[in-house]
Each structure stands twice: as structure tokens, then as C-alpha cells.
Amino acid sequence: MDIEEVREIGLSLPHTTERCPFGPDALALEIGGRMFCLLDLSGKWTFYNIKVHPDYSIELQERHTSIRPGFHMNKKHWISVDFNGNIPKAMHRKLIEHAYRQTIKALPRKQREIISTTSGHKDNGN
Known part of the structure; x- marks a missing residue:
């Protein structure tokens, strides 16, 4: 995994x-103006x-x-x-997607509804 893949x-x-x-x-990836990933x-x-x-943070730190x-x-x-740690590539994707969903949850309801309507993303609380 490297910065470009992330x-x-x-x-x-x-x-x-x-x-x-x-x-x-410092490159920030954002949804709705809120950062979910930061890259150097x-x-x-x-x-x-x-x-x-x-x-989830605690669980991940205990396991990896x-x-x-x-x-x-x-x-x-x-x-x-870490880019080159003991995390498989599929897990990196899962973590980035989790970060994205966590950030969407923190957006105002109106903004979540717009994102849901225009992207097919359903805010189901996960």
C-alpha cells in the first residue's frame, strides 16, 4: 500500500x-467539508x-x-x-471506507440526505 493507493x-x-x-x-480527503483521511x-x-x-480504534490497536x-x-x-505494516490491502480499503462512513454520520442531517440522494449511499447507522 502506498499514498497514491490510499x-x-x-x-x-x-x-x-x-x-x-x-x-x-498535508492532503486531506473530505466528505461534506469534513476530513476523514490525512496524508503527508x-x-x-x-x-x-x-x-x-x-x-473500533481500541480493537484495531490491540489486534494490529x-x-x-x-x-x-x-x-x-x-x-x-502504516502503509507497509501487517495490514492486508483489503483491510486498508475497509478502514478507509469506515472512516468515510464515520464522517458522514457526523454531518448535519440535511447534508447526509443530499449525499444519500445523489450517491445511493444509505445512512443506516453503520
Whole structure:
């Protein structure tokens, strides 16, 4: 897994946008103006940060040595995932999709309804 693969997975999700809110070396993937994935473009990081449910965060950190509390992020809601750790590629996709769904849940209802209507995404609470 590498930065471009993570970016491609994130951008494949409906209504995902990207921007650099923290300067030219930090790429944020967002839905509805809220960040769900943060990537370092300078090449200094060997990981990416994603938003996760707090209980899932604990579970993931206990099961995988290449997942830890989010670097420079809220440790309760964010994790850092190594690009080349013990995580299979399919699991990276699952984690990014989880981050995307978690972020959608936090959007105002009206915005969730617009996303649901235009993308086929159903907000079923997962």
C-alpha cells in the first residue's frame, strides 16, 4: 500500500474531495467539508491518519501492531495506519471506507440526505 493507493481508494468514494488545509504537504480527503483521511505528501510519514469509531480504534490497536493512535490528531477518534505494516490491502480499503462512513454520520442531517440522494449511499447507522 502506498499514498497514491490510499488516495485512489478515498477518491473513489462518492462526493469525496481533497484539499491541503494545513499547507502543501498535508492532503486531506473530505466528505461534506469534513476530513476523514490525512496524508503527508512530503514523504516523511510512513503512515496515514483516518477517523474511526472510538471502540473500533481500541480493537484495531490491540489486534494490529501497525495501527496506533492518530499522530497529531485526537487520539480517541483518529488512528495512524502504516502503509507497509501487517495490514492486508483489503483491510486498508475497509478502514478507509469506515472512516468515510464515520464522517458522514457526523454531518448535519440535511447534508447526509443530499449525499444519500445523489450517491445511493444509505445512512443506516453503520
